[in-house]
Amino acid sequence: MIDQTVLDVERLRIEVASERGIAQAVQDLSFKISKGQVLGIVGESGCGKSMTCMSILGLLPASAYVTQGSIRLNGAELNALSLRERNCVRREQISLVLQNPMTAFNPLMTIGRQFIETLKLHRSYSRKQALMHAMECLAEMNLSEPEQVLRQYPYELSGGMLQRVMIGLALSNKPDLLIADEPTTALDSRNREHVLNAFRRIKAASETAVLLVSHDIEVIEAVADSVIVMKQGKIVESGSTVDVLTRPAHEYTKLLLDARLTTAHSGNKNR
Numbered sequence: 001m002i003d004q005t006v007l008d009v010e011r012l013r014i015e016v017a018s019e020r021g022i023a024q025a026v027q028d029l030s031f032k033i034s035k036g037q038v039l040g041i042v043g044e045s046g047c048g049k050s051m052t053c054m055s056i057l058g059l060l061p062a063s064a065y066v067t068q069g070s071i072r073l074n075g076a077e078l079n080a081l082s083l084r085e086r087n088c089v090r091r092e093q094i095s096l097v098l099q100n101p102m103t104a105f106n107p108l109m110t111i112g113r114q115f116i117e118t119l120k121l122h123r124s125y126s127r128k129q130a131l132m133h134a135m136e137c138l139a140e141m142n143l144s145e146p147e148q149v150l151r152q153y154p155y156e157l158s159g160g161m162l163q164r165v166m167i168g169l170a171l172s173n174k175p176d177l178l179i180a181d182e183p184t185t186a187l188d189s190r191n192r193e194h195v196l197n198a199f200r201r202i203k204a205a206s207e208t209a210v211l212l213v214s215h216d217i218e219v220i221e222a223v224a225d226s227v228i229v230m231k232q233g234k235i236v237e238s239g240s241t242v243d244v245l246t247r248p249a250h251e252y253t254k255l256l257l258d259a260r261l262t263t264a265h266s267g268n269k270n271r
């Protein structure tokens with residue numbers, strides 16, 4: 001059988017140096033993501049989700065180091081690459097979507113111009129070809145009137161629209177891996193649903209492997225095939241999303257699920 005694994009993280013340890021000494025941000029973390037699969041990482045603030053993402057991208061802060069373990073993308077060990085090779089992998093094979101799309105765009109350039117600049121990094125497109133491809137990407141994100149969106153500046157779009165544009169842009173180069181770090185956290189519930197639908201479409205239509213990080217277990221439940229529950233830098237539980245969320249084995253997972261039910265209950269009372 002052909003190995004469909006895109007990302008293979010094994011026994012990863014990340015340490016952070018501070019005035020108080022060395023702290024373990026991530027310990028003994030292992031997981032795999034296959035083509036077209038969505039893996040969710042859920043856990044409270046500070047449990048090591050962002051550090052994990054940044055280590056895959058090779059963008060850890062200066063005070064943080066991978067001290068153990070391997071990160072393989074399509075079989076190639078990323079920790080063994082030179083800075084130049086790492087930048088090349090990041091440009092060609094991995095895309096990143098962050099919490100606040102506004103910070104990811106240049107406020108002085110139209111969306112269309114930003115698509116053209118990104119697409120020209122990867123392909124020898126004419127301006128017209130790049131714009132055609134950009135329109136397809138926006139249509140895939142279910143954005144109506146993509147032609148108009150391409151003429152607009154980031155500040156002219158709502159947070160939810162901009163996040164979908166960001167995801168469309170991130171997928172425009174057909175990356176092997178998409179890392180989405182809290183992609184819905186800054187959005188209201190309506191826009192959150194639009195963005196979750198965008199992830200459902202990615203799953204249905206592309207081979208991109210997705211690492212979806214959220215502190216919100218409902219987001220993971222909505223789109224992830226499998227899930228890792230993290231606490232204080234360690235995995236406390238992992239498995240298929242259905243199994244873990246319907247039959248949580250660990251007290252911490254139960255607490256996260258209870259918190260979700262409590263929030264939903266108080267939300268209903270407030271309506």
Ligand SMILES: Nc1ncnc2c1ncn2[C@@H]1O[C@H](COP(=O)(O)OP(=O)(O)OP(=O)(O)O)[C@@H](O)[C@H]1O
Nearest residue numbers: 016025044045046047048049050051052061063215
């Ligand atoms: N730039 C940094 N310098 C030093 N320590 C950091 C830095 N960023 C994060 N840390 C520490 O590393 C640990 C893991 O943080 P990380 O940001 O990965 O958590 P997280 O789960 O993504 O949390 P959040 O959801 O709040 O972003 C925490 O103890 C945090 O205090």
